[in-house]
Amino acid sequence: xxxxxxxxxxxxxxxxxxxxxxxxxxxxxxxxxxxxxxxxxxxxxxxxxxxxxxxxxxxxxxxxxxxxxxxxxxxxxxxxxxxxxxxxxxxxxxxxxxxxxxxxxxxxxxxxxxxxxxxxxxxxxxxxxxxxxxxxxxxxxxxxxxxxxxxxxxxxxxxxxxxxxxxxxxxxxxxxxxxxxxxxxxxxxxxxxxxxxxxxxxxxxxxxxxxxxxxxxxxxxxxxxxxxxxxxxxxxxxxxxxxxxxxxxxxxxxxxxxxxxxxxxxxxxxxxxxxxxxxxxxxxxxxxxxxxxxxxxxxxxxxxxxxxxxxxxxx
Numbered sequence: 001x002x003x004x005x006x007x008x009x010x011x012x013x014x015x016x017x018x019x020x021x022x023x024x025x026x027x028x029x030x031x032x033x034x035x036x037x038x039x040x041x042x043x044x045x046x047x048x049x050x051x052x053x054x055x056x057x058x059x060x061x062x063x064x065x066x067x068x069x070x071x072x073x074x075x076x077x078x079x080x081x082x083x084x085x086x087x088x089x090x091x092x093x094x095x096x097x098x099x100x101x102x103x104x105x106x107x108x109x110x111x112x113x114x115x116x117x118x119x120x121x122x123x124x125x126x127x128x129x130x131x132x133x134x135x136x137x138x139x140x141x142x143x144x145x146x147x148x149x150x151x152x153x154x155x156x157x158x159x160x161x162x163x164x165x166x167x168x169x170x171x172x173x174x175x176x177x178x179x180x181x182x183x184x185x186x187x188x189x190x191x192x193x194x195x196x197x198x199x200x201x202x203x204x205x206x207x208x209x210x211x212x213x214x215x216x217x218x219x220x221x222x223x224x225x226x227x228x229x230x231x232x233x234x235x236x237x238x239x240x241x242x243x244x245x246x247x248x249x250x251x252x253x254x255x256x257x258x259x260x261x262x263x264x265x266x267x268x269x270x271x272x273x274x275x276x277x278x279x280x281x282x283x284x285x286x287x288x289x290x291x292x293x294x295x296x297x298x299x300x301x302x303x304x305x306x307x308x309x310x311x312x313x314x315x
Contacts, residue, residue: 075101
């Protein structure tokens with residue numbers, strides 16, 4: 001009898017804990033998205049086979065596709081300072097990748113191949129012309145692999161602070177696969193995700209890695225990234241996939257193969273950025289590099305005018 005009472009008590013406590021945690025998760029999500037910091041009135045939607053893709057289209061001229069960095073808090077918001085400048089000379093397309101921003105966030109394992117298919121289909125369906133592409137950070141692997149597969153739909157490629165080439169070679173290990181399974185658990189995993197994309201974490205990342213100039217870390221920026229990380233049905237899915245290296249892909253052979261013009265832009269404030277980009281030139285000597293002073297990971301937000309001038313020079 002005592003054993004049954006203990007089991008019953010344990011079940012009640014467990015149920016109560018799960019219910020409380022689910023309630024906390026719900027409150028966190030509601031508070032994060034209630035102010036609509038990242039939505040834009042001039043938005044468009046691409047009905048892709050795996051989910052609805054949100055994008056902006058402005059300007060007139062040769063098409064330029066902007067691809068934001070690949071992480072749970074990123075979205076086309078990172079291009080907000082650059083888009084008006086580019087729109088003076090180009091037709092600008094800025095997408096929220098599947099699993100990010102205002103695009104659909106399906107519960108799946110996101111991979112580089114998935115995004116290669118997305119960008120290829122987007123260019124064919126929504127743009128319809130050879131396209132210049134600019135991508136940031138981990139997303140740099142997407143246009144490289146897509147161009148390697150279908151070179152005829154790409155014109156020139158610019159990569160802003162791409163990862164070290166060795167980073168793209170990482171694969172999911174045992175610990176990574178175990179961690180992804182934990183994050184995929186409905187309630188507890190969601191709470192872990194909310195901790196991983198908390199305001200404090202986003203602000204800390206901004207200070208350490210993203211911005212050279214601390215005055216760029218505004219409440220609007222923090223709120224926008226925090227909101228983007230909580231939109232949609234399953235925002236934790238892209239986090240788990242990216243954090244556990246499912247979105248990585250070895251791009252070495254593709255870099256050697258591509259005959260298109262490739263330009264690498266580095267934030268001069270990043271440690272060892274010159275050596276990092278030189279590794280790309282070792283694989284493809286035709287690659288050109290440039291550096292923007294007093295910027296780190298997102299020069300498009302810190303010094304959009306300087307990046308715009310480089311784009312006009314190269315494109």
